[in-house]
Amino acid sequence: EAGVAQSPRYKIIEKRQSVAFWCNPISGHATLYWYQQILGQGPKLLIQFQNNGVVDDSQLPKDRFSAERLKGVDSTLKIQPAKLEDSAVYLCASSLVTSGGKETQYFGPGTRLLVL
């Protein structure tokens, strides 16, 4: 079974530039998450999708971050304009709730963003 795919793996941009990340979840996983992981910290949820609808975007800085999952499969996360403090690893995860109610999140390899 293929895992969660993300691209690009690395990105270096200057502040005030724009950047976009792409995620393709595991086939059949209805729930997709974008996390921001700053060095030395745990992942912080930015946005959660259930199919193509937003479940939680309470921690998404909406003045500069946007995300979409138009067809309920792959997703893009955009930052415009980027700030120095956006330097982090952006992780995409997907999950499936089993009939027993268990939910396991599967993470992609992440995109390492450096803003100069």
Added chain:
Amino acid sequence: GQQVMQIPQYQHVQEGEDFTTYCNSSTTLSNIQWYKQRPGGHPVFLIQLVKSGEVKKQKRLTFQFGEAKKNSSLHITATQTTDVGTYFCAGPGAGKLIFGQGTTLQVKP
């Protein structure tokens, strides 16, 4: 808001020594999950605990969920260099998974 705290933040051990990381939540949890992130890698799911006082083992790893369902621990017996990485606990809160800041384990061969 809900917080999930882990201690210690870092731990250096000699290969063969034991290691324990502790996780505490500010609220009662319906379940607790543990993830391992290798250096330069991404978090990988290890286990989920659901029941009060539950203990689960995976080879040299022992996971425990507290009676009050507010704390958890991960114990590694006789560490190996392959155990190197950051161990995160995570608990559900307000419809999302709240991660602790992780405990980074270094193992000296």
